[in-house]
Amino acid sequence: MTTVERPGVVEGTTGRFETVIGLEVHCELSSATKLFCGCPNAFGAEPNTNVCPVCLGLPGSLPVLNERAVELAMRIGAALGCEIRPSVFHRKNYFYPDMPKDYQVSQYDEPINVDGSLELPDGTRVGIVRAHIEEDTGKTTHVGATGRIHGADYSLVDYNRAGVPLVEIVSAPDLRTSDQARAYVAELRALLVATGASDGRMEEGSMRVDANVSVRPVGSEAFGTRCEIKNLNSLRSLGRAIEHEAVRQVAVVEAGGRVVQETRHFDEESGRTSSMRSKEEAEDYRYFQEPDLVPLRPSASWVGEVRAGLPMLPAERRRRLLTLVDGEPEAGGAGTASQVATVVDLGLDELVVAAVAAGAPVRVALARSANEAAQRPDQARLVDPAAFAALCRLEAGGTVSATQAKQVLAELLEHGGDPAEIARGLGFEALGDEALSSVVDEVVAANPGEWERFVAGEEKVAQFLLGQVMRATKGRANGKVVAAALEARRGGAA
Numbered sequence: 001m002t003t004v005e006r007p008g009v010v011e012g013t014t015g016r017f018e019t020v021i022g023l024e025v026h027c028e029l030s031s032a033t034k035l036f037c038g039c040p041n042a043f044g045a046e047p048n049t050n051v052c053p054v055c056l057g058l059p060g061s062l063p064v065l066n067e068r069a070v071e072l073a074m075r076i077g078a079a080l081g082c083e084i085r086p087s088v089f090h091r092k093n094y095f096y097p098d099m100p101k102d103y104q105v106s107q108y109d110e111p112i113n114v115d116g117s118l119e120l121p122d123g124t125r126v127g128i129v130r131a132h133i134e135e136d137t138g139k140t141t142h143v144g145a146t147g148r149i150h151g152a153d154y155s156l157v158d159y160n161r162a163g164v165p166l167v168e169i170v171s172a173p174d175l176r177t178s179d180q181a182r183a184y185v186a187e188l189r190a191l192l193v194a195t196g197a198s199d200g201r202m203e204e205g206s207m208r209v210d211a212n213v214s215v216r217p218v219g220s221e222a223f224g225t226r227c228e229i230k231n232l233n234s235l236r237s238l239g240r241a242i243e244h245e246a247v248r249q250v251a252v253v254e255a256g257g258r259v260v261q262e263t264r265h266f267d268e269e270s271g272r273t274s275s276m277r278s279k280e281e282a283e284d285y286r287y288f289q290e291p292d293l294v295p296l297r298p299s300a301s302w303v304g305e306v307r308a309g310l311p312m313l314p315a316e317r318r319r320r321l322l323t324l325v326d327g328e329p330e331a332g333g334a335g336t337a338s339q340v341a342t343v344v345d346l347g348l349d350e351l352v353v354a355a356v357a358a359g360a361p362v363r364v365a366l367a368r369s370a371n372e373a374a375q376r377p378d379q380a381r382l383v384d385p386a387a388f389a390a391l392c393r394l395e396a397g398g399t400v401s402a403t404q405a406k407q408v409l410a411e412l413l414e415h416g417g418d419p420a421e422i423a424r425g426l427g428f429e430a431l432g433d434e435a436l437s438s439v440v441d442e443v444v445a446a447n448p449g450e451w452e453r454f455v456a457g458e459e460k461v462a463q464f465l466l467g468q469v470m471r472a473t474k475g476r477a478n479g480k481v482v483a484a485a486l487e488a489r490r491g492g493a494a
Contacts, residue, residue, distance in 0.1 A: 008177035009218060010250045017215040017253075019246040020223055021175035025188055026168050027198040028136060028206040029072045035135045035165035036063030036105065043204050047158035055163030057101030062292050069165035070112075072197040073133045074298060074306045076167050077113030079195050079313055080128045084306075086297040087112040087132070089290040097157050098138035106134035106168075108287045112296065118171075118191070119315045120183045121341045127172030138162040139205070148265070161205075167197070173212070173223065178239035185209055185235060190314045190345060202233050209238055213245045215253070224249070225259040229266050229273055241266040245273050317344045321352060321366070328362045339370035346377040354385030360392035364405075368392065372409050379413045387412060391419035398478040401470075404428045428476065436469075436477055440485050443468045455490050462486060 010017045034041050037054035053061040077084045090108040111132035118126045138159040142152035149155065169188065175181050189200040189207060200207045209232045214224035229245060232238045244266075249259050264273040312320070321340045343349050348369045355365045365388070373380035391412060395405040400423050411422045443465060444451045454461040462483065469482045 008180075010215065010246050012250045012254045014254050016218040017246070017250045018218050018220075019176055019178075019242070020173050020214045020216060020226075021177075021181050021242060022173035022212040022226075023171045023175065023181060023184060024168060024210040024212070024228075025171075025185065026136075026166050026208045026210075027076075027192055027200065029069050029165040029167060030196060030198055031066055031068045031072060031165055033066060033068075034163040035066050035069050035133070036163055039163065041164050042160075043201075043206065045160055047156070047160060050160040051162070055100070056159060063105065063290075065293060065296070066165060069133065070296065070298065071302075071306060072165075072195075073112055073131070073167050074303060075195045075197045075310065076169070076192065077116065077131050078303075078307045078310055079191050079197075080113065080116035080118060080131060080169070082113035082116035082128060082131060084113055084298065084303050086110070086295060088295045089133075089293045090287045091290050092134075093286045093288075096137070096140075097155065098140045098159075098162070100138065100159055100162055104135060104137065105290055105293070107132035110295075112298075113167075118184065118188060120180070120187050121315075121318065121337070122183070124174075124180065124183075126174045126180075126184055129170045129172055131167050131169040134166050134168060136161050136164040136166045173214075173226075178242040181211065181242055182235045182239050185238060186345075187314060194311055194313055202235075205233065208233055211238060211242055211245075213242055213249070214259070215246055215249045224253075225261050227259065227261065227273075228263045230263055230276065232266060237266060237268060240271050241273060244271055248273065314344055317349050321349055324353070324356055324362045325366070336366065339366045342370040342374055346374055346380075348373055348377060348380055351380060351383060351385055351388060355389040355392060358386045358389035360389035361396045364392040364396050365389070368395075368405065368409055372406050373413070376413050383412060384416065387416070387419055394419055394423065398481050399423070400428050401475055401478050403470075403475050436473070436481065436485060439469055439472050439477070440482070440489065443472060444489070454486070 008019050010019065028041070031041050033039060034055055037052050039050045039052050039055055042050060054063055074084055087107050088110040089105055091103040092106045092108070093103040095102050111130045113131035114129070116128035116131070118128060120126065138157055139161050141156045141158070142149050143154050143156065144152035146152070171184065175184060189202075192198040192200045192207070198206060202208070211229045211232060212226045213229065214226040216222060216224045227245060227249070229241045232241055245264070252259050260278070262278050263276045265276045266273050318340050321343065322337075325336055325340070343352055343366065351373070352362075352365045352369050356362055368391070369380070391405060391408055394400045394408070395402060400408060404423065404426070407426060408419050408422045408428070411417070411426070412419060447465065447468065450461050450464055454465060465486055466479060466482050469477055470479065
């Protein structure tokens with residue numbers, strides 16, 4: 001039986017196989033108009049209303065290149081560390097009803113962006129082969145039980161999307177697991193949104209993923225025959241499709257067959273891929289230079305302006321937070337990298353940076369941002385950093401417990417205000433040393449068996465005793481202070 005043994009490796013009946021993945025991501029650019037005409041670039045309009053002779057390919061119409069789309073494409077290239085080159089538009093010829101001209105204007109052997117890379121949150125660097133400009137196709141809806149052309153009762157074509165500016169970003173085959181593939185797409189989406197080049201809304205089709213998947217025996221350097229899985233529109237679908245396709249290919253090889261290079265469709269319901277058509281090669285499209293467009297040669301000054309105008313990108317923002325963590329050694333820990341990734345993904349890193357500058361401990365600011373604030377990121381981004389810093393200091397200093405700090409933060413997110421006053425209004429007065437000592441005495445007296453086990457060195461009992469103190473104080477005690485008090489009392493009893 002063929003199974004996935006561990007991420008990226010399929011255990012077959014004859015041996016172990018490695019999965020090799022390369023992704024092609026198509027993202028629609030956030031320009032106001034289409035790539036070669038003045039029609040609106042807008043999602044959700046009535047079908048076939050954002051069209052004109054140019055994007056419908058009517059005889060005699062001529063394209064005019066959208067300068068804003070070129071600038072956004074260069075932003076993507078610059079953010080990916082690509083070389084931005086002079087480029088040429090070509091006609092990619094093929095017939096399909098959603099392509100009104102029977103060709104797609106794209107870039108073939110001279111793309112605008114080449115040789116870049118994308119850094120993932122875990123530090124993995126994935127090569128970018130190219131990121132070229134092209135126009136989008138229309139949208140075909142197959143009406144029938146399957147939703148696909150085979151078995152459809154009839155098909156409807158909406159040309160609103162035809163001619164919308166796209167950048168196709170082609171990765172090197174550097175990915176080995178479905179988790180890496182999902183992380184790559186998530187990071188790329190964050191980069192696109194950060195640069196303002198695209199809204200990255202996969203659910204609206206403005207970002208679509210094709211996955212090229214192949215398998216090879218573990219230890220082999222040669223690539224296997226790849227299959228392309230088209231139009232995956234969610235991270236979940238991407239992962240499921242890759243995992244199924246790898247297992248399918250291994251089964252084909254071990255049965256004595258040969259994997260055929262082809263384009264495949266992923267069915268959400270069954271979780272399986274199926275053949276769509278044999279995979280075309282470049283020569284099958286009969287590329288030739290677009291005669292109605294001159295070569296695109298951005299000036300060095302324009303390229304320089306685009307590079308200089310880039311905002312801080314997600315990888316840089318993560319490094320900035322980790323630098324703050326490094327400056328506060330006690331802030332480290334297994335969950336720190338995950339917290340940093342969450343905070344940056346939700347755009348809460350500016351809040352953390354500003355709060356730390358205002359005196360908040362990094363550990364507390366990260367924890368509250370990655371957990372409670374992350375549940376309401378839109379409100380959290382509006383919080384006064386000084387107030388957030390004050391709350392973090394209250395928690396770190398023991399004035400309020402972590403549980404109480406979460407409740408204070410909820411009020412702060414909802415209404416704003418001074419954290420100390422909010423805490424007093426909620427009845428969160430700090431428990432004095434004498435009162436706490438009395439409560440600890442009562443808990444020890446009420447639980448003699450557990451106390452004896454704790455004194456004998458049974459560490460897991462500590463949580464029980466701490467919980468009893470917190471319950472007796474109705475959450476007013478600081479957990480760290482309670483733990484220290486228990487430890488000190490144990491030392492005296494030993």
